Amino acid sequence: ILNVEQSPQSLHVQEGDSTNFTCSFPSSNFYALHWYRWETAKSPEALFVMTLNGDEKKKGRISATLNTKEGYSYLYIKGSQPEDSATYLCALYMDTGRRALTFGSGTRLQVQP
């Protein structure tokens, strides 16, 4: 089974702080990396899909980078706000014969006002 590791498991920051967290994965047979945002009591929603080494995506204050050669992606949040509080899930589509995403366990972010 493919291991998709996310760190840290949880994070508490103050409003206005910038933060980042990591998704690590085996670098071989990589097809795509997805980031999802999951707020409590809601459904996970897609943030980014990344496919190319060196790819960078941005949506407002949130951005993500991808290094396929070394097997990691960083998600950055600039100037965290309380509404950014959520669990951020990383998922990979790999060439393992299984035609579906494999999710990491997530990073739970809490932003204190």
Place this chain on the structure above:
Amino acid sequence: DADVTQTPRNRITKTGKRIMLECSQTKGHDRMYWYRQDPGLGLRLIYYSFDVKDINKGEISDGYSVSRQAQAKFSLSLESAIPNQTALYFCATSDSGQHTDTQYFGPGTRLTVL
């Protein structure tokens, strides 16, 4: 109206009972998925279906079965529920199943097995 709906939203049942969780979608997607979420474990894939005739086991299919009644409907059954199946269950859909396709999730079903 939500594009992906799940029923029931909450269910409490007893060990040994048969339970069915239902998922419907109006997105017209071919691919549908069932996941379970346990604290600290993220989303784990139970079953997935590429169309009504193509159903595949995920990483934790033991103790579960599925039925794809139509393109829009994908049901998950627990034939004889046990307490360690207590979890939050999500249904999801995607369009063509390409590696870049976004998955769209339902609101989840919280199942408690006593």
